[in-house]
Amino acid sequence: MLPRQILGIRPDESLKEAYRRRSKETHPDMPGGDQKTFEKVKWAYDQIRNETYVAHVPWSQPRSSDRSEVKESGFQNALIKGMRDRGAQVFNCHGHMMQEPGWPDLWVGHPKFQGWIELKVGHNGLSGKQRVILKRLWRCRVPSIVITKIGRQFLLDHPCRDSVICCEWGELWDQICEFPTRQV
Secondary structure (H helix, E strand, O other): OOHHHHHOOOOOOOHHHHHHHHHHHHOOOOOOOOHHHHHHHHHHHHHHHHHHHHHOOOOOOOOOOOHHHOOOOHHHHHHHHHHHHOOOOOEOOOOOEOOOOOOOOEEEEEOOEEEEEOOOOEOOEOOHHHHHHHHHHHHOOOOEEEEEOOOOOEEEEEOOOOOOOOHHHOHHHHHHHHOOOOOO
16 A cells, blocks of 8 residues: 555645554554554554655755665675565665564674564654663674664664674673564
């Protein structure tokens, strides 16, 4: 379904009004609400807002999501190849990053764990708790890539020099070890 069909925008209704109406109808806390449908509604709203933003960006203004401006690294190339090999639909035909509902936001690689962790990064960026988790991962030199800014994505590449398990991880490390070896 197209984003406008998911939102069911009426002729006399603005995008924001349609989003609010559909959010109330599909919110998991409301009677008859459903988490998956609610996430689709949020995704549709973000897609339409992004289309409007991109349509108003002058062509002369540089776009940081252009492939030519992304610094290539061995770790990043291996990650991209791995995502394509697994059939992850994270890249569109132009090679720009994008996010679809249900796809995770954080890749973590370590000798004892390799897979995805869902952080649900929204339009406003990372939450305080997400930043704490990422700082712990980076401090322990676990290669992590964050995909943020729905619609216009950016990669933050933190290559791993040595695989070191830090005592500081505590509960975080216990939670990571409980994940299945492949979670895509």
